Amino acid sequence: MNPLLSVPIFGGMRYKRPMNKTAPRIGLLALSILGISLLHYLTPLHLHYLHDIFQRFYYLPIILASLWFGFRGGMACSLAVSIVYAPHILLQWGGGLTLEMEKYLEIVMYNVVGGVTGLLAQRERERSLELQRTAQGLEESYKKLQSQSERIIAVEEQLRRAERLSTLGEMAAVLAHEIRNPLGSIRGTAEILRDDYRPGDPKHEFIEIQIKETERLNHVVEDFLRMARPQAGQMQRCSLREELETIVVLTANDAHQRGIKLTFEPLENDLAVTGDGEKLRQAFLNIVINALQATPDGGSVTISTDSKDGFCEVRFRDTGAGITPDALEKIFEPFFTTKADGTGLGLAITRKIIEAHGGTLTVESEIGTGTTVTVRLPETKT
Ligand SMILES: Nc1ncnc2c1ncn2[C@@H]1O[C@H](COP(=O)(O)OP(=O)(O)OP(=O)(O)O)[C@@H](O)[C@H]1O
Ligand SMILES: [Mg+2]
Structure with a gap:
């Protein structure tokens, strides 16, 4: 398994964040110090060339500790080595002053190496952390820039x-x-x-x-x-279900005459919006009339409601002819119509009304399958 976790930056670039391996590393260091010390204590003194080798083995855990844990890690490890190694000099080698001095000097070297390597490793690590922070900062700025430019495009x-x-x-x-x-x-x-x-x-x-x-x-x-010039209407609490039921009643006869199945599937809980009921009905009516006009005999128009992220969602789904991608770009433009007797103002007015209520209007369509118009309006909580 890869021991490093990858965190994406700028889509392609990546920096690596180490996994937390402190405990296994400390365990490994302790084991190696213990192992080397056992070799020292158990090897007969006359095999002094072996002792010389074991003595150098101690640098391994000290350097590893410095690299892994910096200055404090290096020092802690060299001190631990000194503590376990000193009794061996005192009790087993004790007697020969020159020999003892050499061994004690080795202990000093352990601590110097631990300290210096630790300091260097620590500085290197701080520099790489700084680089990571800069990369993260750049990533955030890039995201902010991206969302701002998206907003600018929308406002434009x-x-x-x-x-x-x-x-x-x-x-x-x-x-x-x-x-x-x-x-x-x-x-x-x-x-x-x-x-x-x-x-x-x-x-x-x-x-x-x-x-x-x-x-x-x-x-x-x-x-x-x-x-x-839309006049400021009377903004009041409206029951979404009631407004839509009115639309269903108003269009039921038209749907029946066209041989279209008109269905209303409201959420069990009624949703409320704050708005001008008359304008909202006008907007819903435009959408349903469009759906009925586009749907052939035997087709269906379904109105459903949902609640998502503080917004009420009303979906008008029809099984009509659908809208070509070219036309889809223009349907909100005033006077755009594909109907002989259409004014092309229905959807332009509808969008204006919905946006004046802080909502959005989206249309998805597939030729031959049908069209779904989704109205999202801020939900008014009870
Ligand atoms: N549900 C739908 N299915 C297929 N096409 C649609 C649908 N809704 C809208 N359109 C297309 O969008 C165009 C613009 O609709 P809009 O309501 O603005 O005007 P219109 O319906 O043509 O005219 P009016 O609303 O004045 O009768 C329509 O002419 C039609 O081509
Ligand atoms: Mg219309």
């Missing part, structure tokens, strides 16, 4: 959309002014003319149609205005 996208919508707003204001006034006159005069004919008279019917059509035109103009 929002700004571009806002710019398009504000141009649209100006256009809508001019249109409203230029169209509404003549519309008012047409309607007024039509109403006067209608009074000249009795109900049942074909001309009465024609004038009725005229009045209805002016009303319809008036609604279109109002829609433009509403999208350009």
Whole structure:
């Protein structure tokens, strides 16, 4: 098994973090000191050339301890060696002063080697730790930079959309002014003319149609205005289930006529959001109408709810024709439509409403399989 754990940095680069091996290392050092000492104590004194070799063996644990545990480790190990080795000199070699001196000097050497090697190893380790810290710091800065640039891209996208919508707003204001006034006159005069004919008279019917059509035109103009300048609605606690049930009731007949199975699968626990109920219903309705329009006879449209990370999630899944990748990029643009009688404003308005509620709107689609529109809105806890 690899004794080192790899921690990724910058995707490709890696630095190695040692696993905690303190206990086995101390055990190994203790065992080797014990082993060498036993050799010393048990080997007859006349085999002095063997003692000379054993004496040098002690450098092994001392150097290892210095490398593994730095200055303090090296010193602790050389002291331990001194303590176990000293009685051997005193009790077994005792007598010959020159010989003893040589052995005691060796003890001093143990401690010098332990200290110096330990110091050097410690400095090296500190430098490598510093390098690791720098690498970690760089990794964090890189991540921060990445998330900031992602945010900048998202804000840029929002700004571009806002710019398009504000141009649209100006256009809508001019249109409203230029169209509404003549519309008012047409309607007024039509109403006067209608009074000249009795109900049942074909001309009465024609004038009725005229009045209805002016009303319809008036609604279109109002829609433009509403999208350009959404008025601050009444923000209040809304039950997500109730709002969606209303949508199901409103669209059930349309679904039935189209031969589409409309299903509502709410979470067992009702979810609450804070918002303008009327606007939210308008947004949900746009999505469901799109789904019904895209789904063929025999297909299905399913609405379900979920709660995730403090957000309510509403999914509108249809088994319709799906949206091509090219179209998918444009469906939120005002006036983008693939329908002969569509205005292309439905999803643009819907997204505006959802974002005004602090939510998000995402669309996933597969040609021939269907489309899923997901609305996420901040959940209001009870
Ligand atoms: N569920 C869906 N399945 C397939 N295509 C969809 C779906 N929802 C939206 N679209 C595509 O996105 C386009 C834009 O939708 P949007 O609601 O903005 O306008 P529209 O439906 O065309 O017009 P309007 O809403 O005024 O009737 C649609 O024309 C359609 O091509
Ligand atoms: Mg639509």
